[in-house]
Amino acid sequence: MNLRFVISASCLCLLIACAATTISAQALDISSGGQPTITGTLGGSVTGSASVLNNLVVTINFGEVSPANTNAIVKVVVPIGIRSNQPYQVSVSLAGLGNANPQALQASDIGFGATNIRAMGNQSQVCTLSSHIFYPPFNNDPASTVTIAANGRVTYQSSLSNIAGATVILSGPRLKKTNGQNRGTNDGYIFDAIFAITPQFFAAGVSSATLTFTISAGPNVPC
Amino acid sequence: MDTKTTPIIMRALLFTVLLVAFAATAFAQTTTGTVSMSATVSKFVEFNSGGAITLSGNSGGGITTDGVVDNPLAASINLGELGPSNTNSFVTASVPLKLRSNAAYVLSMSATVTSTGSTSNKIVNTDVGFGLGSVTRSGTGVNTGGSDTNATSGDPTLAGNGSINGATGRYEYTAVKSNLSAFSASTTALNGAFILNAVPRSNTNGLTVPAMFAIKPQFYENGSTTVSVTFTVTAP
Numbered sequence: 324m325n326l327r328f329v330i331s332a333s334c335l336c337l338l339i340a341c342a343a344t345t346i347s348a349q350a351l352d353i354s355s356g357g358q359p360t361i362t363g364t365l366g367g368s369v370t371g372s373a374s375v376l377n378n379l380v381v382t383i384n385f386g387e388v389s390p391a392n393t394n395a396i397v398k399v400v401v402p403i404g405i406r407s408n409q410p411y412q413v414s415v416s417l418a419g420l421g422n423a424n425p426q427a428l429q430a431s432d433i434g435f436g437a438t439n440i441r442a443m444g445n446q447s448q449v450c451t452l453s454s455h456i457f458y459p460p461f462n463n464d465p466a467s468t469v470t471i472a473a474n475g476r477v478t479y480q481s482s483l484s485n486i487a488g489a490t491v492i493l494s495g496p497r498l499k500k501t502n503g504q505n506r507g508t509n510d511g512y513i514f515d516a517i518f519a520i521t522p523q524f525f526a527a528g529v530s531s532a533t534l535t536f537t538i539s540a541g542p543n544v545p546c
Numbered sequence: 547m548d549t550k551t552t553p554i555i556m557r558a559l560l561f562t563v564l565l566v567a568f569a570a571t572a573f574a575q576t577t578t579g580t581v582s583m584s585a586t587v588s589k590f591v592e593f594n595s596g597g598a599i600t601l602s603g604n605s606g607g608g609i610t611t612d613g614v615v616d617n618p619l620a621a622s623i624n625l626g627e628l629g630p631s632n633t634n635s636f637v638t639a640s641v642p643l644k645l646r647s648n649a650a651y652v653l654s655m656s657a658t659v660t661s662t663g664s665t666s667n668k669i670v671n672t673d674v675g676f677g678l679g680s681v682t683r684s685g686t687g688v689n690t691g692g693s694d695t696n697a698t699s700g701d702p703t704l705a706g707n708g709s710i711n712g713a714t715g716r717y718e719y720t721a722v723k724s725n726l727s728a729f730s731a732s733t734t735a736l737n738g739a740f741i742l743n744a745v746p747r748s749n750t751n752g753l754t755v756p757a758m759f760a761i762k763p764q765f766y767e768n769g770s771t772t773v774s775v776t777f778t779v780t781a782p
Contacts, residue, residue, distance in 0.1 A: 350575060536579045
């Protein structure tokens, strides 16, 4: 009777160990990729952790984006860390920024792109059979794709208006060599999410929005 | 349970707890991150020269410092001779103004007139006619549907805006806000809706309007006169 109880407890432990292994096998993680930066701002700022070990929590204040800001563009670069031991994809969703006045800041007035994926370090998985792919139209630096529309308003190759629900912007093969669950400083990849606003004669007001980046299992591509 | 089995079970349970804690550590990874953003657009107005000044009817004098389009207005004009030796009906100066804004605007003006004479026959502020001409909203990015209210009576040389005083014989600008006495303190001359849609500052279009000044040559007391006018645009 007692022996049976011990065996049962051992089986339970084994099951839990298997569960833990399963969790390990499905490791997907998104974090800060380093210190965000801002240029061209008048009274703005960006805050976020410089450590790739910390969660991705970034706050951007673009500052003044009326013509009182005489800079050509306000640009923010947010490095994002990603880790996985399986093929992955990164999607982004948008909340907020519902200005009814068409002359006020709209989602299309905030350029948004993703570029420059690079390995964190020697525990980053280098795959030769598949590439990390930034999805069009987001595969650009919006500060470099500024054009003037027929109505005189600035447009970008991609902007927040291209986000509809959870929109995939990046996918690829596994990102880290190990199956360990802990974040390391050298075991994943970093890419840059870039935001840009050209100061214009927008209608006066304060606008805000929140982007949520999500990493999940992606297309099953070989490493 | 006997006393030998109990420690074994306790160890198994402890091991289970450790494994659960280990699993929880795995869950500590996160699959989402957030980027919150905000931006501010303040009311913005801009006032510049709308281009070259036109001086006509003058005898002598000339434009000392002309207006340069899209540059700050700092013009200087010598109206020349204003005594009866100038046989033209009026000496007029038309000064193009350019306004730009992302909000409803108010253009105010104040003016001073000082003459060296000592009698009532010297040139005073009522002798300087003033009015704003036609307002033009055109070009890419301009809010062409916006309306404007001109508080002046327009071209001061129009027959309806002035005449010779039958009693004194002096020419007077009689219409509403048609001479500089109406602007001895800062007074609204023009106001209207926002001027530019959401376009960058590099877009040079805007609202243009001529500021027209006129003096009719008369038997004024001899001397020199200085007229100083200051325009101010605000977005209240």
